[in-house]
Amino acid sequence: xxxxxxxxxxxxxxxxxxxxxxxxxxxxxxxxxxxxxxxxxxxxxxxxxxxxxxxxxxxxxxxxxxxxxxxxxxxxxxxxxxxxxxxxxxxxxxxxxxxxxxxxxxxxxxxxxxxxxxxxxxxxxxxxxxxxxxxxxxxxxxxxxxxxxxxxxxxxxxxxxxxxxxxxxxxxxxxxxxxxxxxxxxxxxxxxxxxxxxxxxxxxxxxxxxxxxxxxxxxxxxxxxxxxxxxxxxxxxxxxxxxxxxxxxxxxxxxxxxxxxxxxxxxxxxxxxxxxxxxxxxxxxxxxxxxxxxxxxxx
Numbered sequence: 001x002x003x004x005x006x007x008x009x010x011x012x013x014x015x016x017x018x019x020x021x022x023x024x025x026x027x028x029x030x031x032x033x034x035x036x037x038x039x040x041x042x043x044x045x046x047x048x049x050x051x052x053x054x055x056x057x058x059x060x061x062x063x064x065x066x067x068x069x070x071x072x073x074x075x076x077x078x079x080x081x082x083x084x085x086x087x088x089x090x091x092x093x094x095x096x097x098x099x100x101x102x103x104x105x106x107x108x109x110x111x112x113x114x115x116x117x118x119x120x121x122x123x124x125x126x127x128x129x130x131x132x133x134x135x136x137x138x139x140x141x142x143x144x145x146x147x148x149x150x151x152x153x154x155x156x157x158x159x160x161x162x163x164x165x166x167x168x169x170x171x172x173x174x175x176x177x178x179x180x181x182x183x184x185x186x187x188x189x190x191x192x193x194x195x196x197x198x199x200x201x202x203x204x205x206x207x208x209x210x211x212x213x214x215x216x217x218x219x220x221x222x223x224x225x226x227x228x229x230x231x232x233x234x235x236x237x238x239x240x241x242x243x244x245x246x247x248x249x250x251x252x253x254x255x256x257x258x259x260x261x262x263x264x265x266x267x268x269x270x271x272x273x274x275x276x277x278x279x280x281x282x283x284x285x286x287x288x289x290x291x292x293x294x295x296x297x298x299x
Contacts, residue, residue: 026094027198027206028091028208028215029204030089030219031088031202032204032205032222032226033085033112033115034084034085034112034114035111036111037111039080040063043078043104047108048110049106050067050104051069052066053065053066062078063077065077065078067104069099069103072096074092074096074099075090076089077089085227087219098204114202115203117203118201119181121225121226123167125221129186129188131167132163133158133159133183133184134158134181135156135181135182136155136157136170136180136181137180137182180201184198187209188214194211196208196209205218260288261282264288265280268292276293277292278291278292
């Protein structure tokens with residue numbers, strides 16, 4: 001905790017004084033990763049884009065993990081105190097830490113997965129604090145008209161006190177339903193300490209500030225809110241862990257689907273983040289059966 005706080009203080013000072021990070025200075029980064037593993041020891045068995053080595057500490061819930069690819073190595077402190085949602089903490093550069101986690105998650109049968117924080121989740125999470133930045137992407141995989149096709153991929157990043165107002169204005173446009181929030185940044189405070197948190201839709205929290213406690217509390221709130229959301233979905237769809245091997249999965253899309261065939265093809269093509277691989281069979285008009293494998297864990 002002390003090391004994280006020192007790193008947060010250093011990066012916060014650099015951002016305030018220089019408006020940028022000094023060479024060799026990195027933000028504290030914490031990745032929230034959903035686990036289906038029976039324990040951290042399974043990480044050493046993952047073979048694919050990366051390999052990993054696990055070193056135990058005096059705390060059974062904390063392990064030092066080194067993720068490697070070729071000759072590049074990225075160290076993490078792994079917190080497994082929450083059996084379902086693990087935390088990978090690091091002080092390494094963003095580019096290196098992202099490829100390390102991505103390689104771990106995307107390796108075949110890794111039994112790990114990113115969390116997926118929706119636009120509504122990110123917006124509500126910073127609703128009670130002043131948002132200082134947001135990144136958004138308009139990405140219409142199935143454009144409905146030529147106008148949408150022309151701007152089928154567009155990204156935007158806004159800083160400053162007007163961020164919340166700008167986001168609301170963007171969401172109120174005709175294309176608002178296809179705007180996907182990539183990240184939000186806000187300051188969270190506790191007593192005399194604070195943490196400036198940038199939270200991405202994949203559950204990466206990058207922090208600077210004066211309090212590692214605030215950073216950890218913020219991450220915990222993200223986990224608990226996301227857990228509640230996921231468990232409600234599992235309960236409603238009757239796909240809880242105890243039933244998911246035998247019960248069918250039902251998918252309801254509000255507003256309907258304009259092109260069912262294209263939707264089904266995308267759904268079963270092993271595209272991130274679903275990573276479902278299957279062969280769709282057309283049973284009746286606008287009705288498909290898809291024998292498929294969840295490549296996260298082999299279900």
